[in-house]
Amino acid sequence: MPDTRHEPIRVGIGTPLNRVDGEAKVTGQAQYAAEYPAAGLLHGVIVSGRIARGRITGIDETAARSVPGVVEVLTHRNRPHTPWLDRNYKDELSIPGDPFRPLESEEIQFSGQPVALVLAETFEAARFAASLIDVSYEAAPHNIDFEASLAEKFLPSKKRNSYHEPKNHGDADAAFDKAELRHEARYHLAVEHHNPMEMHATTVDWHGDGTLTVYDKNQGSQGVQSYLCNIFGFSKKELRVVNAYVGGAFGSGLRPQYQVYLAVMAAKHMQRSVRVVMTRQQMFTHAHRPEAVYTVKLGAEPTGKLTAILGDATTSTSRFEDNMEDVVIWGMINYDSPNMKGEYSIAPRDTYTSADMRAPGAATGMTIFEIAMDELAYKAGVDPLEFRMINYSDIDAMYRTPFTSKALREAYREGAAAFGWDRRSPEPRSMREGRELIGWGMATGLWNAEFVETSARARLTADGRLEVASATSDIGTGTYTVLALVAADTLGLRPERITVRIGDSDLPHSQVEGGSRAAASAGAAVQLACQAVGAKLLAAAAKVEGKPLGDARSLEDVTLTDGYMILRSDPSKAVSFADAMAASGLDVIEEEATAKPGLGDRISQMTKSRNVHSAVFAEVRVDEDLGQVRVTRIVNAVAAGRIINPKTARSQILGGVVMGMGMALHEETMGDPILGRWMNHNLAEYHIPVNADVHDIEVIFVDEPDPEVTPLGAKGVGEIGIISTAAAIANAIFHATGQRHRNLPITIDRLIAT
Amino acid sequence: MSEAALSLANDPGREVASSAIGTVPVTLTINGQEHRLAVEPWVTLLDLLRERLHLTGSKKGCDHGQCGACTVLIDGRRMNSCLKLAVTLDGSEITTIEGLGQPGNLHPLQAAFLEHDAFQCGYCTPGQICSGVGLIAEGHARTRDDVREQMSGNLCRCGAYTNIADAILEVLGTEDRE
Amino acid sequence: MIRFDYARPTEVSDAVREGAAEQATYLAGGTNLVDLLKENVARPTRVVDIGRLPLAEIGETESGGLRLGALVTNSETAYDSRVQERYPLLSSAILAGATAQLRNAATNGGNINQRTRCYYFYDVATPCNKRNPGQGCGAIGGVNRIHAILGTSPHCIATHPSDMAVALAALQAEVRVTGSDGERVIPFADYHRLPGEEPWRDNTLKPGELVTAIDLPAERFTQNFTYLKLRDRLSYAFALVSVAVAMRIEDGRIAEARIALGGVAHKPWRRLEAEEVLVGRAPDRAAFDAATEVLLDGARGHGANDFKIPMARKAIPRALEQAAAGTPQSQTDKRLA
Numbered sequence A: 001m002p003d004t005r006h007e008p009i010r011v012g013i014g015t016p017l018n019r020v021d022g023e024a025k026v027t028g029q030a031q032y033a034a035e036y037p038a039a040g041l042l043h044g045v046i047v048s049g050r051i052a053r054g055r056i057t058g059i060d061e062t063a064a065r066s067v068p069g070v071v072e073v074l075t076h077r078n079r080p081h082t083p084w085l086d087r088n089y090k091d092e093l094s095i096p097g098d099p100f101r102p103l104e105s106e107e108i109q110f111s112g113q114p115v116a117l118v119l120a121e122t123f124e125a126a127r128f129a130a131s132l133i134d135v136s137y138e139a140a141p142h143n144i145d146f147e148a149s150l151a152e153k154f155l156p157s158k159k160r161n162s163y164h165e166p167k168n169h170g171d172a173d174a175a176f177d178k179a180e181l182r183h184e185a186r187y188h189l190a191v192e193h194h195n196p197m198e199m200h201a202t203t204v205d206w207h208g209d210g211t212l213t214v215y216d217k218n219q220g221s222q223g224v225q226s227y228l229c230n231i232f233g234f235s236k237k238e239l240r241v242v243n244a245y246v247g248g249a250f251g252s253g254l255r256p257q258y259q260v261y262l263a264v265m266a267a268k269h270m271q272r273s274v275r276v277v278m279t280r281q282q283m284f285t286h287a288h289r290p291e292a293v294y295t296v297k298l299g300a301e302p303t304g305k306l307t308a309i310l311g312d313a314t315t316s317t318s319r320f321e322d323n324m325e326d327v328v329i330w331g332m333i334n335y336d337s338p339n340m341k342g343e344y345s346i347a348p349r350d351t352y353t354s355a356d357m358r359a360p361g362a363a364t365g366m367t368i369f370e371i372a373m374d375e376l377a378y379k380a381g382v383d384p385l386e387f388r389m390i391n392y393s394d395i396d397a398m399y400r401t402p403f404t405s406k407a408l409r410e411a412y413r414e415g416a417a418a419f420g421w422d423r424r425s426p427e428p429r430s431m432r433e434g435r436e437l438i439g440w441g442m443a444t445g446l447w448n449a450e451f452v453e454t455s456a457r458a459r460l461t462a463d464g465r466l467e468v469a470s471a472t473s474d475i476g477t478g479t480y481t482v483l484a485l486v487a488a489d490t491l492g493l494r495p496e497r498i499t500v501r502i503g504d505s506d507l508p509h510s511q512v513e514g515g516s517r518a519a520a521s522a523g524a525a526v527q528l529a530c531q532a533v534g535a536k537l538l539a540a541a542a543k544v545e546g547k548p549l550g551d552a553r554s555l556e557d558v559t560l561t562d563g564y565m566i567l568r569s570d571p572s573k574a575v576s577f578a579d580a581m582a583a584s585g586l587d588v589i590e591e592e593a594t595a596k597p598g599l600g601d602r603i604s605q606m607t608k609s610r611n612v613h614s615a616v617f618a619e620v621r622v623d624e625d626l627g628q629v630r631v632t633r634i635v636n637a638v639a640a641g642r643i644i645n646p647k648t649a650r651s652q653i654l655g656g657v658v659m660g661m662g663m664a665l666h667e668e669t670m671g672d673p674i675l676g677r678w679m680n681h682n683l684a685e686y687h688i689p690v691n692a693d694v695h696d697i698e699v700i701f702v703d704e705p706d707p708e709v710t711p712l713g714a715k716g717v718g719e720i721g722i723i724s725t726a727a728a729i730a731n732a733i734f735h736a737t738g739q740r741h742r743n744l745p746i747t748i749d750r751l752i753a754t
Numbered sequence B: 001m002s003e004a005a006l007s008l009a010n011d012p013g014r015e016v017a018s019s020a021i022g023t024v025p026v027t028l029t030i031n032g033q034e035h036r037l038a039v040e041p042w043v044t045l046l047d048l049l050r051e052r053l054h055l056t057g058s059k060k061g062c063d064h065g066q067c068g069a070c071t072v073l074i075d076g077r078r079m080n081s082c083l084k085l086a087v088t089l090d091g092s093e094i095t096t097i098e099g100l101g102q103p104g105n106l107h108p109l110q111a112a113f114l115e116h117d118a119f120q121c122g123y124c125t126p127g128q129i130c131s132g133v134g135l136i137a138e139g140h141a142r143t144r145d146d147v148r149e150q151m152s153g154n155l156c157r158c159g160a161y162t163n164i165a166d167a168i169l170e171v172l173g174t175e176d177r178e
Numbered sequence C: 001m002i003r004f005d006y007a008r009p010t011e012v013s014d015a016v017r018e019g020a021a022e023q024a025t026y027l028a029g030g031t032n033l034v035d036l037l038k039e040n041v042a043r044p045t046r047v048v049d050i051g052r053l054p055l056a057e058i059g060e061t062e063s064g065g066l067r068l069g070a071l072v073t074n075s076e077t078a079y080d081s082r083v084q085e086r087y088p089l090l091s092s093a094i095l096a097g098a099t100a101q102l103r104n105a106a107t108n109g110g111n112i113n114q115r116t117r118c119y120y121f122y123d124v125a126t127p128c129n130k131r132n133p134g135q136g137c138g139a140i141g142g143v144n145r146i147h148a149i150l151g152t153s154p155h156c157i158a159t160h161p162s163d164m165a166v167a168l169a170a171l172q173a174e175v176r177v178t179g180s181d182g183e184r185v186i187p188f189a190d191y192h193r194l195p196g197e198e199p200w201r202d203n204t205l206k207p208g209e210l211v212t213a214i215d216l217p218a219e220r221f222t223q224n225f226t227y228l229k230l231r232d233r234l235s236y237a238f239a240l241v242s243v244a245v246a247m248r249i250e251d252g253r254i255a256e257a258r259i260a261l262g263g264v265a266h267k268p269w270r271r272l273e274a275e276e277v278l279v280g281r282a283p284d285r286a287a288f289d290a291a292t293e294v295l296l297d298g299a300r301g302h303g304a305n306d307f308k309i310p311m312a313r314k315a316i317p318r319a320l321e322q323a324a325a326g327t328p329q330s331q332t333d334k335r336l337a
């Protein structure tokens, strides 16, 4: 009999649950990659190169080697042998080209390239010795200037897997030429660096028995494991990768970064444990959001109805890999127009390869498109929100396929209502308070709802505790908590009884965490695994004396609550998990399951478009003379299907909005063209928003039931928050000041009216 | 100077009380526990905590005073431990996140951070919490604007700022909670 | 970080003796020096920790001013009730700078001796005359968004980054120093210098000289003052342009005005001629614009920092208006007054 004296609890999908990993984080107990102790640990400090292109002609290590405590200096001259085939260096993202190989040869491909690794008994000795290494170079001509690199722009014949070719319709050029209302402008987005607060770091624990554990900062332990095994000749049994806690990544951990390569190389070479932590300056020597130019041409009827959408974008990459993004497709997907055309190319320069950064492509492309839409709305004399409604498309306007769901109308409506958009005065410069001009702007966000094959294991023990496990990651996204909720929901257990294990390559298969897909994908896998455990429990219950559950065969016949299976048709009949297991002589029930796209008939991967939408509203206050901007209010209304944990999902949106504020106002990595080097490579001069910059942010999740998109009906919320937040701010700045800024970020120098 | 002393000092759990050549004897009270150490002058408090004493709760986010992740309380005042040479702190009392509260025994601000979801990846969090404790002790913050400004020395790339302000305002117990 | 000897004297005389050694450097709060040590920009062979010297008091001077010990922290100074009452401009400027935790460590002596934030100066992989005399200046023709528009030389266009020093310039403080030749007092205007032919010299301290205190004169500006700072985000960023104003208004006319600019030159920028323009005039926009023109006379951009000229041209009259109206800029409410 269930204990009827206590209220049955039902914590599950939709419950705003505190992070289950929260206590570890607020007490400093959560361990990040650089924080694992290892016996006999060596500290590795990376020496970064000075020039942008050319070759190393000499390295004087004498002084460094004479520092007491230094045990080795690895350079291209003495590094251990590694394979020479490019394919050994391919990572999960597989960008076409020749992946960067640290310490491979004397060739220098970008400024800040690692040229040596100093290994010493203490961090301080390694740091000191690193400063003594004297490298001489022969420089070759280089270019890091993006505008200059556009002369070499091209569309690679071998495209990145994730790239989506724009699909053109009608005759966009002709339609644009004929259109009565036209807008054409070129927009630019500066280079941004991810700058997660934790710097990329690796601790290799060399166990001495031929096995090693690599504690590494990344977004996918198994991808890094494969990469390292391919290069260094370990088997997956021998080399385990752990990323249990990741101090943010935003895409910088999608690909293995060079410190993990160096750390494992050094550990193998020295047969010792090694730790390598990048400096903050070195965080500017790898992944970054590509610089972008995007020319948008829009043609419309006088009513504002679009007749032509044309986009032509170029993003930056390195000279050794062809990184591509989807930049121009977003406006084409979102807005109804009979004629559309998208063109895209990449421009190589002498930097490290650009990389995915939170909402790659869309954060650039949709944001810029939404500034262009705002411009045309003003030309048409139509309220910007109304203008979006005029051009609303119920289907994916580019692929011409239906959406599994699209509650963007509701997002517009609820966002506008919360913001008070109807009180907006349409004219630019028409709202002010004292010396501040007030501007209200809005924009639409669009992102993919991804779902990838993921496995999970669920293990129920006789004491009523459940462990769920998958190799997926939590990079601040709340994966731990989401998986606990899904498991709680499926088996009706209290979250306190559930342990979530993730971030370990030994666990069931998961892809790299990116594209906001971990919650939906790993969540689905956990649900399946828990359902399998539930089925076993039910079978076990049949052995309980008297068969209280009768012939209940399917989980549909029972309610699972707080460790009991209760018969739906007669709630007075129940069996506890413990009794069921005891009756069947089971100590443990363990099940593994894999959730796959296309599973069952509900998941229509190909025939329908699967997207997340948002409506962002921003209020800015701009000092009329001095150009100081304050973003005083943001409302972000998001349609992302079912929200598994409203608490952590809200935080994801808040974080995206804050990063969008950075994109709008602050973030810009500036390069010295002569030296070919990023110069503001630190957090004092690369500005991200601080607490004083962030005022009210309201997050709304609109109701969007979508049983088709993913098994849980969830779409993922990691990136949608950043998309178009910068556009809403830029549009608000126009509304406040009458100045249109087409260069992001809109820093104070650009605002100071001349 | 003797590198043997260095590697000894690096040995997990081991503390070196000798004054080997090149090292300076330092006594620090960390989270209420006295540590007699021999430290080279170029070792920062942050590296001492993390690498030698294995108190990794204090985070390194920049190592240059630009992020606040390393914030600890030194004699009750919040400071960036990455910019403090340990030798200069002889005789000081240091409180790190580990000393504020532990799982099951949280400091009110730790509890408020948890409740307000004032973090995501958690990497800036120990610094934010130590900074918040320092802010409350300083007594210069009453309004939300005060809290925002006085917490601006702690970057959060995950963007948890509004929740951080909420958590601190709750513990401050002022009206301006919005 | 290179290796160095460490000394921790407790008497000023010992400190000065230690500091006189070749390649010795003083360490106070460490918020600038430790950073520069890590970057291998500062390469002392001996670090003299002055943290235990008896210079951590704020006291009265004989002439009715305040003496700020070199080792009083920036926080203690800014929140000291005497400073807040008598020199609110100084308090405001300090609170406009850095962060609470940096100000808790930073000292008054360290603040005025902090070095430039020029990107090239900080990055030893790039050329810099200030760091390595004769190497050339990377910022000229490079990334110079944060650089100087006034008083530059062909060898260096760096700015002095301190906010506090800008207020001290306006308040006409004096710097008390002790060296092997004994004590001397340097008027604030003469303390920092322009780069000229010797960009490696930030100030007029002689080698080994120690700042023991900063003296504030008796004259107070408690009604008409402001510190207006423009920067890239609303907190925790160095000034692009900042303006300190201390003013006395009598019978509706400006009796005295001091204007110092930060973020625009190798030292806090003052021009007495500009201040004289204001004396005797009504505090109105025409007067403020006239003073602004004189103050910015000769300003020249280097490309990325050209904007600082119009920015300063707008910020100066605004600050003068704030001061004249008795509505100083709040460092908490980010709306510009």
Ligand SMILES: Cc1cc2nc3c(=O)[nH]c(=O)nc-3n(C[C@H](O)[C@H](O)[C@H](O)COP(=O)(O)OP(=O)(O)OC[C@H]3O[C@@H](n4cnc5c(N)ncnc54)[C@H](O)[C@@H]3O)c2cc1C
Pocket: A684, B064, B065, B066, C025, C026, C027, C028, C029, C030, C031, C032, C033, C034, C035, C050, C070, C074, C096, C097, C098, C099, C102, C105, C106, C107, C108, C109, C110, C111, C112, C113, C114, C115, C161, C162, C163, C164, C209, C210, C211, C212, C236, C237, C238, C239
């Ligand atoms: C990220 C960051 C942001 C900052 N933002 C700002 C800002 O916005 N505005 C601002 O004004 N400042 C800012 N600062 C700078 C900060 O104010 C200074 O670092 C601090 O004031 C220096 O004081 P200190 O006691 O720590 O000096 P130290 O680092 O100890 O010393 C600095 C220099 O002064 C010398 N020195 C110190 N004391 C004496 C003395 N008594 N006599 C002679 N020489 C001495 C030292 O030898 C050294 O060269 C920032 C710093 C950082 C790291």
Ligand code: SF4
Pocket: C116, C118, C119, C120, C121, C127, C128, C129, C130, C131, C136, C137, C138, C139, C140, C155, C156, C157, C158, C199
């Ligand atoms: S401006 Fe001055 S500090 Fe900067 S690079 Fe030039 S010489 Fe060096």
Ligand code: FES
Pocket: B059, B060, B061, B062, B063, B064, B065, B066, B067, B068, B069, B070, B071, B080, B081, B082, B083
């Ligand atoms: S690590 Fe100390 S401030 Fe960033």
Ligand code: FES
Pocket: A197, A247, A248, A476, B118, B119, B120, B121, B122, B123, B124, B125, B155, B156, B157, B158, B159, B160
């Ligand atoms: S929680 Fe990730 S940086 Fe603040």
